[in-house]
Amino acid sequence: MAQSTTAAGTLPRTRLNLSAYGERIAGYTILAAVAVWLGINFIDNPQQFMTASVIGISNGALYALIALGYSLVYGIIELINFAHGDLFMLGTLFSASVVAAAFGLLNEPVAMGPLGWVVFAASLALAAAFCASINVAIEFLAYRRLRHAPKLAPLITAVGMSFILQFIGLKWNHSGQRDQPSVLPQGSISLGGVEIDTSFFVVLAVVVPVLVLMTWIVTKTRAGKAMRATAQDPDAARLMGVNVNRIISFTFAMGGALAGVAGLMYEQVVTTTRYDVGLQLGLIAFTAAVLGGIGSLPGAVLGGVLIGLIQGLNEGVKYGAGQRWTQSVVFSILILMLVFRPAGLLGKATREKV
Amino acid sequence: MSQPTIAVPTPKRPQSIDRTRLGWPLGFTIAAVVVVVFYGFILPFLVPGVRVWVQDWLPISEINVALIWAMSALGLNIVVGYAGLLDLGYVAFWALGGYTTAWLMSDFGFGGKVNFNIFGSPGAASTGGIHLNVVLVFLAAAAVCALFGVIIGAPTLRLRSDYLALVTLGFGEIIPQIFRNGDPDGLGFNLSNATLGIGPIDSMTFVRINKGEVAVGQMNVFDHVGRFILFSLLTALIIFVSLRLRQGRLGRAWLAIREDELAASAMGVPLMRAKLSAYAVGAIAGGIGGVAYALHLGRMLPDPFTFAVSITLLAMVVLGGMGNVWGVLLGALVISWFNSTGLPQIGDSFNSTFGTNVDFPSFNFLIFGGVLVLMMLFRREGFLPESRTRLVLHEGEAGDTQAEEPEQELVDETTVKSGDVK
Numbered sequence: 001m002a003q004s005t006t007a008a009g010t011l012p013r014t015r016l017n018l019s020a021y022g023e024r025i026a027g028y029t030i031l032a033a034v035a036v037w038l039g040i041n042f043i044d045n046p047q048q049f050m051t052a053s054v055i056g057i058s059n060g061a062l063y064a065l066i067a068l069g070y071s072l073v074y075g076i077i078e079l080i081n082f083a084h085g086d087l088f089m090l091g092t093l094f095s096a097s098v099v100a101a102a103f104g105l106l107n108e109p110v111a112m113g114p115l116g117w118v119v120f121a122a123s124l125a126l127a128a129a130f131c132a133s134i135n136v137a138i139e140f141l142a143y144r145r146l147r148h149a150p151k152l153a154p155l156i157t158a159v160g161m162s163f164i165l166q167f168i169g170l171k172w173n174h175s176g177q178r179d180q181p182s183v184l185p186q187g188s189i190s191l192g193g194v195e196i197d198t199s200f201f202v203v204l205a206v207v208v209p210v211l212v213l214m215t216w217i218v219t220k221t222r223a224g225k226a227m228r229a230t231a232q233d234p235d236a237a238r239l240m241g242v243n244v245n246r247i248i249s250f251t252f253a254m255g256g257a258l259a260g261v262a263g264l265m266y267e268q269v270v271t272t273t274r275y276d277v278g279l280q281l282g283l284i285a286f287t288a289a290v291l292g293g294i295g296s297l298p299g300a301v302l303g304g305v306l307i308g309l310i311q312g313l314n315e316g317v318k319y320g321a322g323q324r325w326t327q328s329v330v331f332s333i334l335i336l337m338l339v340f341r342p343a344g345l346l347g348k349a350t351r352e353k354v
Numbered sequence: 355m356s357q358p359t360i361a362v363p364t365p366k367r368p369q370s371i372d373r374t375r376l377g378w379p380l381g382f383t384i385a386a387v388v389v390v391v392f393y394g395f396i397l398p399f400l401v402p403g404v405r406v407w408v409q410d411w412l413p414i415s416e417i418n419v420a421l422i423w424a425m426s427a428l429g430l431n432i433v434v435g436y437a438g439l440l441d442l443g444y445v446a447f448w449a450l451g452g453y454t455t456a457w458l459m460s461d462f463g464f465g466g467k468v469n470f471n472i473f474g475s476p477g478a479a480s481t482g483g484i485h486l487n488v489v490l491v492f493l494a495a496a497a498v499c500a501l502f503g504v505i506i507g508a509p510t511l512r513l514r515s516d517y518l519a520l521v522t523l524g525f526g527e528i529i530p531q532i533f534r535n536g537d538p539d540g541l542g543f544n545l546s547n548a549t550l551g552i553g554p555i556d557s558m559t560f561v562r563i564n565k566g567e568v569a570v571g572q573m574n575v576f577d578h579v580g581r582f583i584l585f586s587l588l589t590a591l592i593i594f595v596s597l598r599l600r601q602g603r604l605g606r607a608w609l610a611i612r613e614d615e616l617a618a619s620a621m622g623v624p625l626m627r628a629k630l631s632a633y634a635v636g637a638i639a640g641g642i643g644g645v646a647y648a649l650h651l652g653r654m655l656p657d658p659f660t661f662a663v664s665i666t667l668l669a670m671v672v673l674g675g676m677g678n679v680w681g682v683l684l685g686a687l688v689i690s691w692f693n694s695t696g697l698p699q700i701g702d703s704f705n706s707t708f709g710t711n712v713d714f715p716s717f718n719f720l721i722f723g724g725v726l727v728l729m730m731l732f733r734r735e736g737f738l739p740e741s742r743t744r745l746v747l748h749e750g751e752a753g754d755t756q757a758e759e760p761e762q763e764l765v766d767e768t769t770v771k772s773g774d775v776k
Binding site: 078080142145146149151152153154155156157159160161162163164166167170171279283286287290324325327328331332334335338339342 | 440509510513515516517519520521523524525527528531532534535540661665668669672676716717719720722723724725726727730731734
């Protein structure tokens with residue numbers, strides 16, 4: 001299992017092979033402990049558990065969108081795009097200013113009437129286009145020249161790009177938090193004692209179609225086929241008549257559009273943002289992508305929802321560790337996942353090329 | 355006269371080894387002595403105009419901070435530059451070293467339960483808590499960091515480059531968060547006083563140089579020259595260890611792993627052991643940097659240990675010249691100075707000259723990010739590159755197609771064969 005993906009796995013095993021069994025036992029023990037923890041929390045207070053789950057799934061849907069952007073880019077050029085979280089942050093700022101501009105134009109608060117929906121849909125399209133064009137520009141300016149360089153070079157370029165985007169966010173929004181306008185209806189619905197925010201339904205109503213659309217593009221269209229071919233082997237794809245540069249640009253555009261959609265949804269639900277929110281959420285989303293198996297699109301969605309769920313439960317239920325440990329919990333999952341199952345939940349184990 | 359003179363080619367002495375043996379300690383000592391003499395004996399007696407200018411543009415406290423960065427960057431250079439293991443959570447070792455100092459050299463004492471004094475600060479004898487001698491603290495921090503380096507490395511070092519970077523990133527976020535939440539509410543016991551931090555940390559018994567006087571006594575918080583001597587000694591030690599390790603068996607094993615892990619393992623390099631030792635040595639250097647940081651600050655707060663610190667250290671290594679000790683040293687000193695003093699000072703003088711009101715330090719992100727991107731695009735090997743790194747980083751630029759790569763099975767065969775021969 002775990003060894004198969006790594007270089008060390010090709011070495012002959014000389015010692016007594018206890019570690020593989022120990023590893024497996026440890027993995028199942030951890031899984032069992034998580035299951036027991038979930039069970040105790042559910043029995044203790046089912047309504048609280050369900051409320052926390054709903055919040056978690058709502059966050060997880062957003063993580064899934066960001067994680068998909070990571071996964072798309074990693075799948076095609078094997079680059080951990082550290083700037084992706086900050087692109088998401090720019091998406092929140094951009095959509096906030098679009099919505100604010102709409103408020104200004106209409107000269108009245110747009111509640112969730114038909115006008116509000118129009119504003120919402122327009123800013124959704126604008127935010128997606130904005131982030132997509134930025135992502136394509138970044139790829140064109142910075143990553144394209146480094147495609148054949150050793151992995152460290154594009155990774156550090158991505159970090160540098162992340163700093164530049166943070167600078168833009170800092171100049172745009174200043175260093176503190178600022179309240180941002182929202183057109184979503186406030187309030188919640190009670191379903192059998194479980195409090196559900198109305199925004200939850202909006203998030204699902206936006207995210208699910210976007211994910212379906214994504215799957216359709218990647219699996220059914222010509223561009224999607226070319227994308228998968230490029231991810232397999234860029235040189236062979238070029239020989240087969242695929243315009244590799246254009247396909248990579250297209251992939252970056254799709255990832256950017258997803259980040260823009262996620263940015264708008266985050267801004268509408270949370271109604272506040274910071275210049276460094278992208279770093280935190282980007283790391284969480286990246287963990288989600290790894291959890292699902294990086295490069296695998298359904299894996300990214302699954303990982304995003306799972307991470308959101310775990311985070312929501314951790315913060316919401318009685319026996320959770322609380323919000324102050326969220327980051328630690330998420331990264332512990334990342335580490336355990338990489339140690340026990342480096343390929344992720346849905347990922348395929350790749351063999352190290354010589 | 356009549357004999358024909360035949361030029362006998364004399365074998366060249368390996369210059370580089372000679373220089374690493376003798377040349378650099380001499381140069382380093384001279385530089386350090388010049389700094390000490392200047393700041394300890396000359397600066398207090400200069401005319402106020404010059405003194406203020408020097409204190410504005412090159413304050414000794416910032417030189418100390420730059421040396422702390424340099425120690426950690428040199429440690430990271432061993433992990434990233436020598437062994438090629440990308441580490442994005444190096445700040446964890448800084449935090450560990452710093453908190454080890456705080457536990458062992460302050461009144462903290464885990465809720466008044468522990469209380470002893472071993473060659474520690476004599477003034478602290480009456481108060482509670484652990485008061486160890488600073489030398490013992492350095493040893494303890496090195497041991498703790500090496501232990502944690504092995505703990506982090508052992509399960510994770512078989513991962514590939516990107517994944518290894520992520521795991522280290524995870525540890526780099528978790529360990530500072532444990533310190534940040536280390537109060538009774540978060541952990542159930544008081545580990546680190548949470549955001550209040552631990553302090554004050556004991557002053558050291560040391561040769562004190564202040565305003566031109568030399569005396570043995572307690573080094574107070576403002577004695578930057580005394581601390582400079584300590585820090586430059588530590589930096590020299592880390593440089594020495596880096597250079598010597600590099601030329602030894604272990605250094606060559608790291609180099610082989612960096613170039614091609616599979617080939618190295620096929621040729622009999624013990625992968626795990628070499629990687630773990632790279633991790634442990636790097637962690638020790640980071641821990642020493644952390645101890646120096648705690649001594650410099652006089653107390654320990656959890657806030658400075660962020661992802662940005664890890665990235666800054668990585669940038670120092672990469673921009674300076676990965677793998678080359680002198681490049682990394684240069685990169686660390688320059689970037690640290692620029693971050694702490696250079697940018698605000700340049701901004702101030704720009705604003706006063708042109709009558710503008712531009713907030714220069716806020717451009718830090720842009721300049722730093724822009725420099726990273728531009729360097730990666732146009733000078734990937736850094737300011738002072740190691741010759742081998744330069745070659746490697748520019749391979750594959752000549753043409754698009756890479757050489758045909760052999761299949762996995764080939765290596766399996768060779769491994770089996772080498773086992774058979776034995």
